[in-house]
Amino acid sequence: MNHQKVYDSIIDRARQEKRRKKQGTYYEAHHIIPLCLGGEGKKSEWRNHLNIVLLTAREHFLCHWLLARIYPDNRKLAYALWTMCIVKEGKQVRYSPSSRAYQEARKGVVKVLKERKGTFTGRKHSEETRQKQSKAQKGIKKSEDHRKNMSKAQKGKVPWNKGRKLGPVPVEVREKMKIAKLGKKKRLVV
Secondary structure, three states, rough: OHHHHHHHHHHHHHHHOOOOOOOOOOOEEEOOOOOOHOOOOOHHHHOOOOEEEEEEEHHHHHHHHHHHHHHHOOOOHHHHHHHHHHOOOOOOOOOOOOHHHHHHHHHHHHHHHHOOOOOOOOOOOOHHHHHHHHHHHHHHOOOOHHHHHHHHOOOOOOOOOOOOOOOOOOOHHHHHHHHHHHHHHHHHOO
C-alpha cells in the first residue's frame, strides 16, 4: 500500500470541502507537513494557513498513523501516534484505536525509546539511586538540608504572580467561557 498516496488523498479531500469549524461537525486542525519535518503554522491559524487543514477525529488519527508508517524513524511522529492511542479516564474520547493500531503505535514508541541515547533501557540503577527513587515514591519528606538549600535558592526571587492585578472578568468573556464549557461536556457525552 502506498501510504503517502492515501495520506495525500485524505488531505486533498479535506481541502476541497473547504471545511469550517462552525458547521456542526467536530474537526481537528492538522499540520499537513508536520512541524518536526519543517512544516509551519499554528493550529489556531486553520482559516488561512496553507499548511493546516481541518480533519475529522478519525481522519486525524489515520493521518498520524500513516505519517508514522511513512517516516518510521521519526520519534516525534511515533510519539504523536502513541499519544493518540492512549485512552485515560475522562480523556481522549474522540476515538478508540483498534488493537492493530495500538500495537503498531506501542512498538514504534518502544523502538524509538530504545534507540534514544541516554535512556536507561536495559541498564541498572545504583542501589543509592534506587533508594532515592523509593523514598520519593513513598512520599518521604525532604531532608532538612534539602529544604534549607531550596529556601536559599528562592531568596530574592519574585513570585510570578506578585503584583499582578486581575480585574473583574468582563461579561462577554464569562459568557464565552460558559459556552465553551458546555461544548466540552457535550463532546464528552457523545
